[in-house]
Amino acid sequence: MLRKIFLPTIFVVLGYGFWISPDFKEIAAGVAIFLFGMLSLEEGFRAFTGGILERILKFSTDRLWKSVSFGVLSTTLMQSSSLVSVITISFLSAGLLGLSEGIGIIFGANLGTTTGAWLVAGLGLKVKISSYAMPMLVFGVIMLFQKPKVVKGLGYVLAGLGFLFLGIHHMKEGFEAFRETIDLAEYAVGGYPGLFLFALIGIAATVIMQSSHATLVLIITALAAGQITYENALALAIGANVGTTITAIIGSLSANEQGKRLAGAHLVFNVVTGLIAIIFIAEFVRAVDTISLWVGIRDADYTLKLAVFHTLFNLVGVLVMLPFIGKLVQFFEWFIKTREPSILGVKYLNDASVDFPETALEAVRNETLHIYDNAVKLIANGISMPRELIFSDRALDKAVARQARIIEVDIDDLYERSIKGIYSEIVSFTSQATFSWEMEQTGKIHWLRNANRNIVDSIKDIKHLRKNLLRFIVTDNATIRGEYNRLRVLVASVLRELDLARRAEGDEMPLLSIDALKLMVEESDDQLNERLVGLLRDERITPAMATSLMNDSGYALDACRNLLEMGETLFVHRDEDVAEAERDVALSDEEIDDILDEGDSR
Incomplete structure (x- = not known):
């Protein structure tokens, strides 16, 4: 009410002053x-x-x-x-x-x-x-x-x-x-x-x-x-x-x-x-x-x-x-307490920073880390592994073998409450922010936007993986249970190593660590394909199980690839010269394929 009468009142007072x-x-x-x-x-x-x-x-x-x-x-x-x-x-x-x-x-x-x-x-x-x-x-x-x-x-x-x-x-x-x-x-x-x-x-x-x-x-x-x-x-x-x-x-x-x-x-x-x-x-x-x-x-x-x-x-x-x-x-x-709403919103984005490119870049980067932290909780629950276990010093393969308890969680509800709203705000904010920026700053925002898409895509992959994973990690067939546990270990290993890369300091080179993870992921794919032939031949799993395992391994591998691509954007050194030097010595996709081919030929 006050807002509606404020401006007209000012106009009336000024008009009267001009008249007299x-x-x-x-x-x-x-x-x-x-x-x-x-x-x-x-x-x-x-x-x-x-x-x-x-x-x-x-x-x-x-x-x-x-x-x-x-x-x-x-x-x-x-x-x-x-x-x-x-x-x-x-x-x-x-x-x-x-x-x-x-x-x-x-x-x-x-x-x-x-x-x-x-x-x-x-x-x-x-x-x-x-x-x-x-x-x-x-x-x-x-x-x-x-x-x-x-x-x-x-x-x-x-x-x-x-x-x-x-x-x-x-x-x-x-x-x-x-x-x-x-x-x-x-x-x-x-x-x-x-x-x-x-x-x-x-x-x-x-x-x-x-x-x-x-x-x-x-x-x-x-x-x-x-x-x-x-x-x-x-x-x-x-x-x-x-x-x-x-x-x-x-x-x-x-x-x-x-x-x-x-x-x-x-x-x-x-x-x-x-x-x-x-x-x-x-x-x-x-x-x-x-x-x-x-x-x-x-x-x-x-x-x-x-x-x-x-x-x-x-x-x-x-x-x-x-x-x-x-x-x-x-x-x-x-x-003024920090509230935890039922639907989580952005923590770092605000309209005031849109006009300041470096500030906006940092806000988007911090918000991307925020959405990643939420995604880690969701992915950990999705593969039915406690987050504390993933980031502990315990051997993951042994821990997973003993972790057969299913963590009940509604992935869709968690995604709606902790991911979707923040992701939408980031997309909206970056669309506003890049309008009048220099090419270099616009490029950085583009990479951060891609990192957010990688996070969201990895969640969707885990959602698909979870459908069969919950059934097979409690099955009486020890072979198929072991194969799905391998997928859980793979995803958990990537999360653990990304956390180490995120906290890397001094002369450590996170991007090279991520290269090692890429090799591990692709090797896991090759090893699974080799094992499948033997498991089917020995009738240790049924053809239906093999089909599910092939599809679900694809989801797990895609989730890992998306997380690693996100890690390249978020967790490499902030110093531009160091980051450029890392990229010069980092492995390309073609080089990774060549290394895998060499390993197969030995």
């Missing part, structure tokens, strides 16, 4: 142009997040101080805490960051966003920046029509800066003209009632405009024109700081539990910081006056003093909250 005052029209237009500049700037920086920003983030967050520093520097450069928040949430949801590192980045982003106030107060109001806006817009728009992604990105950045400067100019001009018709400073409210009232106004303005930068520019230009008092400007700045959390909250709606926890921590940090600033407002004002005296800011230069205040209370907030990051993590892990 042309000066208000210029202020509103300035805000709109500034916001459009922010959007253009974010779009421009997105062009440079096709791997560079993500790679920097990976290596810049292994320590808390690095996380905070990354938040400060990235927000200072991009002048958008919103973009940094969205990137952080997408990384967190993709499993590339821990919650404490994500909180550190958000703390740093709050400090980095204070540089915007310094730029506007120190440069935007003292230089005729509209004269710089026009050339930026001209060159920026020309670059937007070029095909190269980097050039187009630079065009968005230039055009964004041009619109930012133009928006600041119109807001400044509008407030100065507005002063001649009405003095908003007459409506100033003093004391703590004024602090809380104007803090709420600051929150509302930031929620509406979705940009604390825009709110701060509006506050600074209004303060410069004398339309608001210094004390009320401080309260508005506090409110803008709290209101900016709405962006992280909106960004977390499509994220997993980790993303929601980060948004919650962001809200707690900004609310606590705001309350500290309000409660100790007198101390902060005195500190601002002292610092201003040290750095040479004039007593009457309230716009620069506002920038000092904005930086100071954010810095105090970070220093106060840093020791409590561990407690924040514990609280939100308790408060």
